[in-house]
Amino acid sequence: MLSVQGVHAGYGRIEALHGVDIDVRAGEIMTLVGANGAGKTTLLMTICGRPRATQGRILLDGEDITDLETYEIARRGIAHVPEGRHIFPRMTVLENLQMGGYAVDPKYFSSDLERVLVLFPQLKPRLAQRGGTLSGGEQQMLAMGRALISRPRLLLLDEPSLGLAPLIVRQVFEIIAAINRDEAMTIFLIEQNAFQALKAAHRAAIMVNGSINLRGTGAELLADPAVQAAYLEGAAPAAGGPP
Template identity: 70%
Template structure:
């Protein structure tokens, strides 16, 4: 579905991505993990067209989209729920979801809204509430729901668990699994919570200093000593595993 080859990108004279190669097959959940500043967010934003790739190519469903404007990329079926949620705080939940539907024909709106509200029942209760008054977990649900209103075939999620309580984190990851399995949406997930992300992923990549350092199945990387030492041991994986088993 998505093929990235020798991708280079950055901000002005600062190069953030150095020859990235990534593949995402239809129906997969792909996870990208790495430390802060590794270039994960830059990769997702470059796929969306901002910043623009300085070298390499991005091919989505057989079409090169490297130079397309962001709105045309969205219309081709790629949606992005960015880091930090970036909802419109003064708009209501309903208005935020309407913004997500801007790239789709209006006749789909009612069905898509019902689908999102079925997935996130909490949002149905808060349709007329301003986004800025929601809890952190509810805002993350709104950010994902807004992205789904664009009817994506590829959903890119940037740090969906950031700043959330453990119980809410488990709920968000369960929802991501449901979006993939039940709604047949391919997911490209950037996440610092390596334990949950790798448990969820079909395949995964590790990014270090703007380069892909490792790749494999989620299970392979979860068991890899180098990955555990770098991304799991500091996060008390034993406690996470115990919690997951409950």
């Protein structure tokens, strides 16, 4: 579905991505793991058109989207849930969800809203509440719900566990798995929480200093001694509760 081919990108004279090659197949959860500053967020932002790739190309179902404007990329079925959630804090939960449907035929909104509230029942009694008054976990659910309202074919998730309590982290990853399983949603997941991310992944890759240096299935990378030493030591009990 998505093919990133030899992509370089950065900010001014600072290059953050150095010839990245990665593919996301239809219907899978593809996970990219790496330390803070490895270039993961820059990759997602480059897929969405900001910053621009300076070299290489990005294909969506064979169409070159490298130079498209961000709104044109969104209209082709890519939705981005950014790191830090970035909801509209002064707008209500319902208004935030309505913003997700700006590029979609309004006739779908009622049914899509019902679907999102089934996935995230905590939001239903808070539809009239300002987004900024929600808990961190509820804001993450709102950000994901807003993205789903746009009816994406590909969902980009950037650090969905960031700043959340372990119990909420587990709940968020259960919802990610359910979206992929029940709706055949293709998901490209960026995470520092390597244990949960690799456990959820069909395939995965490790990014170091703006380059991909290891690939495999989620299970293969979970079992890899080098990955365990670099990213997993002590992570499983903290992320998933007592062993």
